[in-house]
Amino acid sequence: MIEIINKNKKIDILIIAEGTYPYIRGGVSSWIHELVSGLSDINFGVVFLGSRPEDYGEIKYKLPENIVYLSVSYIFDYKEEVKPKERNVDKEKFKYIEFLHNWFKENFDKKLDLPDKLKDIRFFIEDIKHEDFLFSREAWDFIINMYAEYDQESPFIDYFWNIRNMHAPIWTVAKVASNIPDFGLVHSPSTGYAGFLASLLKYHKKKPFILTEHGIYTKERKIDLMHSDWLKDERFFFQRDIGEVSHIKNIWIKFFESIGRFIYHASDLIISLFDDARKIQISYDAPEDKCIVIPNGVDVDGYALALEKRPSYIPKVITLLGRVVPIKDIKTFIKAMRIVVNNLPDVEGWIVGPTDEDPNYYQECLLLVKAYSLEENVKFLGFQNPKDIFPKTGILTLTSISEGMPLVVLEGFAAGLPAVTTDVGSCRQLIYGGLNQEDLEIGEAGEVVPIANPELLSKAYISILTDENLWRKYQLNALKRVNRFYRKDQFLNNYKKIYQEVLKSWQE
C-alpha cells in the first residue's frame, strides 16, 4: 500500500475505488468526482484498489481540496509483498479451511451470510496468513486434493493459477484493511474486492458501510466469465454435457456470488441508481429493507442557455448521442431512419459521438447508410458539445441494447428535449416515471420501445415530430421530471443527508 496523499485530517467518508477513480476515466470515476467535488465541506479519503501497477498511468482528475487521504494498493501484485519460501502451517488452524470449504459446499444455496470468523481481519493476518495460502505445504496438499476430487481432467496449471488468483487478493485486501487510518463511514461504489474491503473495514473499525452499485457486479462478472477465452474448456467433446460450464468458471461464479452476498450482508445501506437495478440486487439476496434508489443528477441550470436558444419551431432532427459501437446498436437507428424518411423526407438523423473506438463497426454503419441511400439524411458528426447540438434537435434518442442510467437522457430533458429510447436500464423509469407515485403522475417525457425494432422506433419518431401538441407535452413533462427528481444538487443533498443519517443512527 502506498499513501499518495495524507493530510492528517479527520476522514469523514472513505471511498473505495476498484480500478476507477482517480486513475481511470469513466462513469463511476466521474460519479465519484462529482460527489466529492459537490460536497466540499466533507473530508473524503480514497482507497484505490488496482490490479497491477503497470496497468495504470497518471492521476486523470484534478483532485478536489477535500480529498484528505489517497492510498494505492494492487491486488495482483502479491509477489512484491511476500517472498516465496517453503513453510508449514499449524495443522489445527488449517483445518478451518477444510471446514470453510465444506461450509460453502453445503450452504451455498441457502443464501446465508459468511461465517463470523471471516469478518475478523485477524483471521487473515494471524491465523492463516497470506504466505500460508501462497507457499505452505498444507495449502498445496489442499489444492491438489480439491483438483483430484472435482476437476482432474482440466490442465492443472490453469486450475492452480485460477485458484491462486481468485483467493490471493483476499489477503492483500485484508492487509490493506489493517493499514487504513480511522474514518467516519466507508462508502464503496461497487461490490467485488472493493466491497469486500469495505465490509472488512466495517467489521474491523466498527463503522457504518454504504454500498452504491452502478452496475450489478456479480452479474457483470458472470457475463464476463461466460464469454472469457482465458478459461478455455480443454475437455474433449464427449467428456462434457452440452451447455455444461467448466468447473473453474463455476468456482469463479460462486466465488463472486459468495463475496457479493457477504457484502450485501455487511452494508448498512444498499443504493442503486434506478428501480430495476434495486430489484436485481434483491434477487441476488440483498436484504430488501436496506435497498434504496438514489438516481444520478444533472446540472439542470447548466442547460438553461441551451433551452433558451431553442427555436420556436421543432427542428426536424433526431439526435443519437453516443459512441459508435455495437452496444449502442447504431444500425437499428439507421434502419428506423429509412422508414422515417419514407414518410417525412426532410427529417435528419445525427449521430453525435466518437467513431474511432470500433472502426470496423463505423465502416459497416457507413455502408448501411449508403445501401439505404440515406447520405442526405443520416450524418455522423463525431464528438460535439451537447449544449450546441440540443437546440438544433427535435428528439433525443438511444437505441442501445444495454444501458445503466444514461445521463444523456436527463441532460436532454434539462435542455427541453423529449426522448425516444429502447427499453434498457433505467430508461423506462426516466421517460415514463417510476421513482414514486408523484413521478408517475408527471407523465410521459417521450417514448420507450423494445430493442432492435426499427419499425416501432420509427413510428415513435414520426408521431412525435408530426404532433406538435404531443411534443410540447413531452417537453413539459421532461422539464418537470428533471427539475423535480434529477437535479445534481438533489443528488448531492441526498448523499449528504444519507451520510448524516447513517452516521447519526450508528452513533446511537
Next chain:
Amino acid sequence: MAGISFELRKILKENTLGSILKAFGYSVVLMAGPYIISILTLILAFVFLRPFISDKVIIQFGIVVTYLTAFTLVITGFSQLMITRFLADRLFEGKEEIILPNLMGNMLLNMSAAFILSLLFSLYFFKDLGVPFIIAFTGTFSIMSGIWIINIVIVGFKSYKFIVFSFLLGYLVFFLSSFLTVKYNLTGLLVSFFLGQGVIYFLLLSYFVRSYPSKNLIAFDFLEKDKIYISLIFSGFFYNLGIWIDKFIFWFHRDTGLEILGPIRSSIVYDIPMFLAYLSITPGIAIFFLKLETEFAEYYNKYYKAVREGATLNKIYEFGDNLLYSARNVIFDTLRIQGIFFIIIIFFDKTIFKMFNLSFLYIPIFHILLLAVYMQLIFMVLLAILNYFDRRKEVLILSLFFVLLNGSFTYISIALGPYFYGYGFLTSLFICNIFAVLLLRRFLNEIHYQTFMLI
C-alpha cells in the same frame, strides 16, 4: 550443453551395443580428453627428458605445474558457476549477441586478478630465479585462468573434435619445444609449457569468437546484481577450494610437506597416489555426463513442459516419477560403472604400480584415495543434479560444508599418524554425500509443491 547432448542422443537412438560404446567413447574424450592429454604428455616428457636433466628439476617442474593448476582453479572458482548460469540465462532469453562480450569481460577480470596475484607472488618469492622465470610463471598462471573460463562454455559445443585437437596441438608444442629449452632447466621447461598453454588458449578463443559473433568485444553485464546469483559465486569457490584443501594441508603441514622451490612445497606420500587415483575416475565421469545430458535432460524437459503446457496433474505426477527415477539412475549407473573399475584397479594395483615404477609402499594409501575419489565423483553427480534443479541454497551449503569437513578432517588425519592419511578426505566426502542425498531426496519428494508454489 544443448549441442553435444543432441549429438549424443542421436547416437544412442541407434540402440545397439556399438552405439552405446560410441557415445561412451565420445563422453570420455569430451570430459576427460584434455585432462588425459595433459597428464600423458607430462609423463612422456619426463621419460624423454630424463637423459638431459636432473630428477630434482623434473620434480620441481611437475609440482610447479600442479600449483599452477590448483590455484588457477581455486581463483576462477568464484566465476565458474556464476558465469555459466549467467550465460545460460541470457541464451534462454535469446540474447546470443551478449554471450561473447560478457565471457570476454569475465575472462579479462579473472586473468587480470590472476596476473596481479601471481606477479606479486613471484616477485616476492622467485626473484632469485630471474626475470624469464617470473614472466613464464605469471604468464602461465594468467593464461590457465583464461582457459578454465572458456572451457566452461566450450564443453557444450558440438566440435569436441576441435577442442581435443587444440589440446593435442598445445601439448605437442610444449613437448617438442621442451627439447630446445631443456638446457635452461626449470625456467626453460616452464617457458615451453607457457608456449603450449598459449597455443591452446588462442585456439579455443578464436573458436569461441567465431561461434558467438557479436558487435561488442567486452561487456560487464554480469556485474549487475539482479542478473546473477551471488550464492553461485561462493558455491563455485567453496567447491574448488574443497577439492584442493586436503592437498594444501598435506603440502604445508610440517609432518607431511617437503620444501621444493621457495615457498612451494609438496607431499610425495600423498600426491603420487592421489595423482593415480584421479586418473581412475575417467570412466565414471564419462558415464555420468552421458546419463545426465541424455536420459536425465530428456525427462527433465518433459516434466517442465508438461507443467507449463497444461497437462493434468496425473500426467505431471507420472512425468515427475520418471524424472525422479532417471535422477536415481544417473547416480546408480555412475556408482555401478565406477564400482566395476574400482574393483578392477584394486585387483591390478601392483601391476599398475610396477608400470609407473612406483614403490609398493604407497599402495595402502592408494586404496583409501581410490575410494575417496570415487566418493568425490558421486558428490559431483549429486551437485550437478541439484544445480540442474537450481537448488542454489543446497549447493552453497554442501560446498561450504565440504571445505570445512575436508579441511578439519584432513588436519586431524595427519595428527593421527600415517595410517590415517587419506581418511580425512574420504570421511568428509562420505558425510557430504549422505547429506547431499538427503537434501536431494527432500527436494525430489516434493518437487511438484516446489515447482508450483515456490516460483
